[in-house]
Amino acid sequence: MAPADDQAIEARALDAAEELFYARGLQAVGMDAIRGASGISLKRLYQLFPSKEALIEAYLRRRDERWRAALERYVDDRPAGRERLLAVFDWLGRWFAEPGFRGCAFVNSYGELGATSPGVAAAARAHKDAFRRHLAALVAEADAPAALADHVLLLAEGAITTAALTGGAEPARQAREAVELLLSRSSS
Amino acid sequence: MAPADDQAIEARALDAAEELFYARGLQAVGMDAIRGASGISLKRLYQLFPSKEALIEAYLRRRDERWRAALERYVDDRPAGRERLLAVFDWLGRWFAEPGFRGCAFVNSYGELGATSPGVAAAARAHKDAFRRHLAALVAEADAPAALADHVLLLAEGAITTAALTGGAEPARQAREAVELLLSRSSS
DNA sequence: CACCCCGGAGAACGACCGTTCTCCGCGCGG
DNA sequence: CCGCGCGGAGAACGGTCGTTCTCCGGGGTG
Incomplete structure (x- = not known):
């Protein structure tokens, strides 16, 4: 074999x-x-x-890698700067519209087993950490203040869970709108 | 009896x-x-x-009522206007700091059983809907554009899940900061 | 051709869980 | 004082699940 x-x-x-x-x-x-x-x-x-636990952790690990790679591929097609940061939300909007979209796999897994399984909790934290670092890099590239990275993270996170509950893709557009406002504010 | x-x-x-x-x-x-x-x-x-399902739904129903009542009590102590809208995030910050805080009960329940149990999915949607309506009323009171309600909802939602994963209360402060920026932007 | 080992199918096992049932004691109406 | 019905404790039942075991066939090796 x-x-x-x-x-x-x-x-x-x-x-x-x-x-x-x-x-x-x-x-x-x-x-x-x-x-x-x-x-x-x-x-x-x-x-x-x-064990099933090991399979769950492998699932989360691979999903983390693929999810972040897909996002990175998408935004790297745009010119560096504000466009690239805003493209995050275009990508989220496409994701929300996919059939079977059911929110963030890590948030869902954390809610279900985070209290019982340290491995699941750690995977969820690692995923969000990596996402946050990526956003911080995009914010820096856009010459925006570093604090904006946190705001963008909260908007993205909120858009994901809100889209999961309402079943629509509008939260991506709304979050993008908010980021545009924050960007224009910070450059005035 | x-x-x-x-x-x-x-x-x-x-x-x-x-x-x-x-x-x-x-x-x-x-x-x-x-x-x-x-x-x-x-x-x-x-x-x-x-049945256990019925108990779960009763739990969610009561938690929804109490959570929203506690928030309303807290913000109604502030003068109407921007202060009252921002107070939402002060309240969230206190909630995040409580021992045993583990994110939004409705998001967690939805992630776990939303795909299987229509009752749980409906309870989660009803909770978020009511929360959104409350925020919209506060936004209107603050004489801010109606679109801000969606932005505030996303920031609050993102703060809740981010606080659950990181275990800290800073997301409330960051979200409040973002709302302040959006408010000052919309009145300029 | 005989042997052996690997992998598949599915039964088996032990644990747990939602739900119901049995049995027993206790307090109230005659 | 005598039943009788309600409530509690916990066993019982049926189902499911994670995990392991048994049995069997097929393909490579001498």
Whole structure:
């Protein structure tokens, strides 16, 4: 068995885990459901991930990497400066409009298991930290005051949860609007 | 047995449910734990609430009423106008600093069971709707443009989840700062 | 061809949970 | 004083879940 097989199978397992965990929640999805969706036997699943907790943490880790990479790819297509910072909210708006959007996987996971599972809590904190650092870099690039990074983070975070609850994409537009106002204020 | 007894027992049940559900999550708390914390027998619990779902919904309903009443009491002590709108974030800051603060009960519940339980999803939406209406009224009182209500909602929402993840109260101060900037911008 | 090992399918196991049932004691109406 | 019904404690039941085990077939090796 080539290691390439292992990697491909692991990827399929994580694909199934991500789809199910994100759509239905962590505790609502049993290992059997992941086996059914991935076609990977329970035995093999437990060889790749020693426990459901480990699978959950691997799911969160990979989702963090992919989510941030997708955001970065999107905003890096814009010219550096205010445009690039504002593009964050265009990307959020596209995300909100995707079918099956159900809010931030890390916030959802933290609400469900953060109190019980230190691994889940740490993953959520790491994700938000990395997001915040990215925003701070964009704010610096836009020559805006550093405090704006916190404001932008709160607006993005609020837009994500509000979009999850209302099911629409307008929070992205509203948050972008607020950032534009804050930017014009800080440069006056 | 006087109905007053029933109400007192129901209140004790909801007290226990609120403490446990909020601290540990909905699915992590069994009916047995609520019986242990409240001292109310399972039989009586099921007489008051026909199912765990019903207890969860009653918990959310009561928490919504109390949360919004506490906020309203706090901000109504300030003079009408911008001060009153900004007081929302002072109140949030006090809430964040309370021991056991773990974010918005409705966002957490929605992340955990919103996909499975329509009742939980509806309760979360109703709570955010009512909060938004309250903010809109405060924005109108402050003679600020109506669009500011959405911006303030996003900042408050973002502050709540960010405070939950980082464990500090600064997001309230940062959000207040952003609202001040937006207010000064809109009146210039 | 015989052997062996790996992986798949699914049963099995132990724990837990929501809900109901049994049994018992206690207080009130005759 | 005698029943009788309500409430409490906890066992019981049915289902689910995480995890492990059993059994079996198939493919590579001598």
